[in-house]
Amino acid sequence: MKILVTVKLVPDTTADKRIDPATKQLVRSGVETVLNPFDEYAIEAGLQLKEKIGGDTTVTIVTMAPESGKEIVRKALAMGADDAIMISDPKAEGSDVWGTAYALAQAIKKNGFDLVLCGTQSTDSITGELPGALAEFLGVPGITHARKLEVEGTTVRAERETDNGYAKVTADLPLLVSVTKSMNTPRYPALKGIMGAKKKTIAIASLADSGVDKPVGHEGARTELIDLVSPPTRGKGEVFQAADAVAGATKIIEFLRERKLV
């Protein structure tokens, strides 16, 4: 079985980010790039399926990122993935969800797949729109927000989180599944994995190599950025030392009344 896991390289959210007022661009210098934390759950899900199913099952990482991100992709290989495909092309720069999903879909189709696993969202744009769009471009159904996943032959059973519970669903491969953090605890790469990852293949492909037949990047984007600002910062508010419960509660009530919140 061919399992493909999509990953995104994102700026570390714990880092301080600021906008250059002149260029309206994000200042990236000094901000570390990391593997999108949500994607680690998808990688772990892929590795667990491979361990369970065995045979000729492979886990391939696929991403669209500049070649400079190669060593970050290697972390996924250190976790245990077999190899990786990186779409690295200057023409991919500025891709929106449409362009990213379209390009990834072409690369995945070219490679062949039975199951595509995604994280539910990225920590930078947080749209959560990639899995749905990717499933459309792959021409397969999707099970999004899965918290439990079992594959038996070509039958997939999953529990899909909803806003007020979950749904048990079944489907046949080929399929796309997005994985929530409730599903597993991603493993840390062991030393053996880190050493082994150095020998694994990260295939760098241009858009053309990947079979992308339409312009993506800035040119193909279906959306355009028309403004970018820093939000007003929240100032430090009042700090109140509550002598006892009544004093603390009374203070909150007064505060809520002032703001007409009660």
Add this chain to the structure above:
Amino acid sequence: MRDVIVYIEHVGGQPRRVSFEMSTKAKELATALGGKLHAVVLGTGASAAADAMKAYPFDLIHVSEDAEIDAFAVDPSVDYLEAAAKAVGPALVMVPYTMIGRDLGSRLAARLDCGQNADVTDIVIKDGKVGCVSPKLGGTIVTTCAFKGDYGVVAIRPNSFKAVPSAGAGEIAQLAKPAGKTYRVKIEEVVLEAAGELAVEEASTVVSGGRGVGGPEPFKTILKDLADSLGGSVGASRAAVDAGWIGHGHQVGQTGKSISPNLYFAVGISGAIQHKVGMRTSATIIAINKDGTVPIGEFADLLIVGDLFEIVPELTKQIRASAAVHA
């Protein structure tokens, strides 16, 4: 882009609050674009939900109660919405930024070969363009993005707009079943774990607990009581969710939900950046913590330093007493 279509998410015929919020904003946009305002309501209970939407200014309410819509995940709804959008012509399609809404929106945008803007908190018309305002990178920047094509899909963060009822023509139109479709993701069973509870992203008041809460019990007792007294919902920090004290659906923050309630209580939450990014757009933030030096003190409107196990029940008591006086 001329008309505006609002996808009405509902639970058994009861529209979710965000449906009403979107409708009011959608009317303003339809007027500015010189187009009509449409609603699409799908699945079991759609007719009842459509009736509820008649209190809002829709020209047309498109409905289908086809049983397949709830028998299979997402795909039938996408087909209906796609057919409705293509019949209407160039349009802005608004979906809620909920688990269902973003699934539907992302697939629809791919079908319509158009752009999508998600987690949008405001929409502005600028030089004739529909500009979608959205916090990105954990709210550290705010972007405004427009669409390049004839169609656009926008997913709206709940609590972004105020719902103001105002009836329109509200003509009901039955949607025809899309032909030649077969579906593969079969829904075997739906389990409601929090039936009747308002989702954390939809509540106008959220009471969240963190590591300082110490265990699962307070989420069901003191935090829930405070939330109930204010008509709100219970949220949680990652620490509380990872400890298994409460489900992931309640998590606020980088690996949970980003929310914008009117009032946010952070109880026993230190306020690390990963939490801050999920709640910084709340209108008012009140923190209760035993430690006066926690990071949340730097951006909360009020930090009460004291014992949360005593202050929270006392606060609930006072709110209930005050409500009783005003009732």
